[in-house]
Amino acid sequence: MPKRIIVVLAGVLVLAAGISAQYTPWLYWTFLPKAHIDEIVGEASGEAAWNTVAEINAFNRERFDDEYSGNFFETQVVVRKLKSYGLPGIEVVTYPGGxxxxxxxxxxxxxxxxxxxxxxxxxxxxxxxxxxxxxxxxxxxxxxxxxxxxxxxxxxxxxxxxxxxxxxxxxxxxxxxxxxxxxxxxxxxxxxxxxxxxxxxxxxxxxxxxxTPAGQAAxxxxxxxxxxxxxxxxxxxxxxxxxxxxxxxxxxxxxxxxxxxxxxxxADLENILCLIPGTDPAAGEVILSAHLFEGLQKQGANDNISGSACILEVARILNTLIAEGRLPKPQRGIRFIWGPEFSGIGKWVQANQATMERTLCNINMDMVGEWLSKNQAFFCLMRTTYGNPHYINDVMENYYRYLGEGNRERIQNRSTAARVPVRVVAPSGADEPFVYSIETHYGASDHEVFNDWGVGVPGIMMIAWPDKWYHTSGDVADKADPTQLKRAAIIGAAGAYTVAGADAEAAVRIAGEIAANATRRLGHQLVVSLETLNRATAESLAEDARFARDIFEASVMNEKDTLGSVLELAPGDASLSGHLAKMAKAVDGVGSAGLAALDAHRAMAAQKLGVRLAPVVPTELEKRAAKLVPRPTARVRENGYREYQKYVTAVPAAARAKYPVAGKDMVVANTAELQLLVNGRHSALDIKKMLDAQNERRSTLQAVLNYLEVLKLAGLVEW
The missing domain is CATH 3.50.30.30 (Glucose Oxidase; domain 1)
Known part of the structure; x- marks a missing residue:
């Protein structure tokens, strides 16, 4: 790459984090045609979702005897409404709950x-x-x-x-x-x-x-x-x-x-399911999930009747629009599941491995109905990890941005009639801006069932945070907002429908947006790496410089992996495959520019600290790790959700002791993520870099290699 281009790109990267908040006040776009997104916006009813929240959790109630001999009240409400909306394929699937x-x-x-x-x-x-x-x-x-x-x-x-x-x-x-x-x-x-x-x-x-707590008498x-x-x-x-x-x-x-x-x-574990079928059963599915129960004693309007009510509204919106011909029937099915958090949904996922194999992605709603201003909250999109790279992140971000930026009154538009260009407000809801945030991954909800190594379905979470009544008696319907529920339902419906209907042409648009967003994300990662160098001491500069390069390179790898995921929307399409290769090459160019900027900054840091600028060369351990490319075995998914763990547990203690992953100089920041990063393409060194890019604690390379050895002993990976 010519030196002049590298310098220009490096400058763009440094500024990227700062300009990400800027926006063109005259341009608002989505992946769907405007006529389609307008139908979704118009059909969505925040009041319908709020009424479901209020019917189930206007107050904290004692359960009736017949709930334990039949279905629980929450299940009864959701099933009754699904039937009234005309959803096909409604079923209640139960598992023993103890x-x-x-x-x-x-x-x-x-x-x-x-x-x-x-x-x-x-x-x-x-x-x-x-x-x-x-x-x-x-x-x-x-x-x-x-x-x-x-x-x-x-x-x-x-x-x-x-x-x-x-x-x-x-x-x-x-x-x-x-x-x-x-x-x-x-x-x-x-x-x-x-x-x-x-x-x-x-x-x-x-x-x-x-x-006994530390410092207290026993x-x-x-x-x-x-x-x-x-x-x-x-x-x-x-x-x-x-x-x-x-x-x-x-x-x-x-x-x-x-x-x-x-x-x-x-008490049984009750799961409710329905499916809006696509035109091609072999094309796969998108699954929307929300937990309807978090135990049987604890209740909560926002956590999580709001998520359950919202995917119920998504089901109504899409079923109505498709049935009435206002939206074309997508090629892929759109499935909905409500159930007990982790325990119930996990059981269903484990029992339906064939469905999981043809599922493209999961959209999980957890605490989506909060009145944002009352809670001082942002509506957050929690992305997948590097171990589950997927275009669903950028698809969802597109609709978050559309509603977030479109529902702001801008000074540039103050003299026009449309001061708020994409106004989405429920008739009885708050007339407020849509405050949103695109976040790094966070688990602790049912998308983790789908993200699990034994399942392999990339899942994102939609969630409002903070919630000032979280897990308390005060989490009742008056804390939920019809406007927020309407907006959340629109985002969920649009995101699911986009993936369900995407063809090669749509895949090209999605890939373009991923590449554009990658420039912004890599700009942020470059700033993080530069700050690592800014904080280095004379003693730590060599190690910090290596770390700064590693985490930036890891982010480049993730962006390219994300682009690669788009191919599943049109498998075998040579034109799309070629286009994705060009987009990946463009991301590589941005990566090269970023590394050049890091090298220049490292030189200045060395000059400031008065140390000799030594070349960054791989250690012998890094060379060995770069040659080791682990791949998962069939055992990982043969029994579904979390079942692979029994093989890890079965590794004899004496054998595990040969490969310590904790203790002096042994750190694996996240073993679950390490497992997901094993894909037959990432080397052990790549995996270490990608762990470091996502975690505050730095993993040690020997500990990463040791854990891979444990997984090999368990029969879960090979090389």
Whole structure:
């Protein structure tokens, strides 16, 4: 590449992160024709989605008996609405779920010096901690502060009910060992933001041995020998609990009666599915997912009835538009799944490996309905990792940007009638900008079922964060916004329909946008690498320079891998294949320019630090790692979701000991990601670089090689 071009490209890269926020205020585009996106926008109803949220979780409710003998209420609502919308292929698939704790009664009354109610599940369901045992006891209250070991020992709590403003579970485990008959915790969940919210909390049957927090006195060992009697945990919001706390600190003697009735119920894992079929069953599917249950006790309007309501609305939108001929029927099917987080959806995925093999990607919605301004939140797109590179990231980003930039009033447009050029607002929803963020990968939801090494379906997550009522009693329907739900449904519907209908022509457009976005992303990665050099010392410069190059090279590899994924939209199309090769070459050009900029910056850093500029040459270990190219065996996916783990566990300890991955100078930042990066093209050195580019902790090359050896012993990789 001519030197002049390298210099120009390097300058572009340095500026890329800064200019990414700029936008052409006269141009807004999507992958779909304008007529198609307008149909989706017009059909989408934030109110329909919000009504589903409100029907299921306007308040935290006690479950009815018939839910345990039939379908749970959430399942009933979703199935009824799917039928009313005319969705085809509706089915409820159940798997054994074991036993679930259920509260039948939970009352806490003060009996002396006055008679008054303190807590009841009929007032606020989370007031009784899950896992509480049946009891009818009377006891004196005693204050134990934060519930430290010393506070518990000093309080003389045997036969009493302790009150704490510390962790309910920790206090329960420690206090019951000392003979307490129950625990009352004052919630400290965002007390200054919302003094009446309480977390969904549970209690452990007993404290685990040796679990004393650092710096605290250990509890007497003989305490563990006390017989475990049925005991309970209650919690109070800080507004109410503070009154009780002040009375106890004033040495007032308070006696309470706790009446708890709880039982274990047999509870199945209920998954709901439906499929909008495509014109070509062999062309594959796109799957939208949302967890409808996060256990049976914990409830939440935004987490995650909003995600479930939103993919329900996506199903209605697309089914209506396709059935009425307002959108052409796509070649690929669009499947929807609702179920218990991880446990239920994971079971279905594991049982349907043939479907997974023809599934192109997953769009997972988790907490998508938050009223953004109330929560001070961004609506985030969590991308796939380098181990699952896929065009779905850029497809979804296209629609996030379309609504985000289009729903802003810009100073450039202030004199026009269309100050907000792509206004998308629900009639009863917030008329606010759409605040969004494109983020690096984050797991902890059902897209990880699809991203799993044993499944291999790239999945992204749509999520609002932060949520000021996350996992608390306050997560009810009034915290959700019809406008936000409408926008989320549009993005989900447009993204799924784009992939479902994409042909070779659409693939070319998607590839072009990936290449364009790659320039911006590589610009950001270049700045990260430059900052690594800026922070280097004379002693660390050589290693930091190597690291800076490595993570930039890793990002280039990921962009090229992402481009390669586009070929699945038109397999065997020679024209598309040639085009993708040209786009990859363009990304290589940007990469070369970035490396040239890094070399120039390294020279300046060496001059500033007064050290000799030594060439960056590979070590012997790096040379060996560069030649080792592992590939996964058929065993990885033969039994589906997470089943490969049993082979790793089965590797004998003596054999594993030969290949340590932890301890002195041994770091693998993320073993799950390391596994995903094994694809028969990445060398062990590439894998180390790609781990470093995605994690705060730097992996050590020997540890990466050692873990690959363990996987080889497990029969999961070969080379």
């Amino acid at each position: 036993q679930a704790w259920r509260a039948v009664k939970g009352e806490l009354w003060e009996t002396k010096p006055v008679r008054q109610k303190i807590a009841s599940i009929h007032d606020m369901l989370p007031m009784l901690a899950s896992g509480s045992g049946s009891a009818d006891v009377t006891g004196e209250l005693v204050w134990i502060g934060r519930g430290t070991a010393k506070e518990i020992l000093d309080a003389k709590i045997e036969g009493k009910v302790v009150v704490t403003e510390g962790s309910l579970m920790t206090a329960y485990g420690a206090a019951t060992q000392q003979g307490a008959i129950g625990v009352i915790a004052i919630s400290m969940s965002r007390p200054y933001f919302d003094p009446i919210q309480m977390p969904w909390s549970g209690i452990a049957p007993r404290r685990r041995p040796g679990d 509890l007497p060992t003989q305490a563990a020998a006390k017989p475990a009697a049925p005991s309970f945990g209650f919690q109070l919001p800080v507004r109410e609990g503070d009154i009780l706390k002040r009375r106890l600190l004033a040495n007032e003697k308070i006696t309470v009666r706790a009446q708890v009735e709880a039982k274990m119920e047999t």
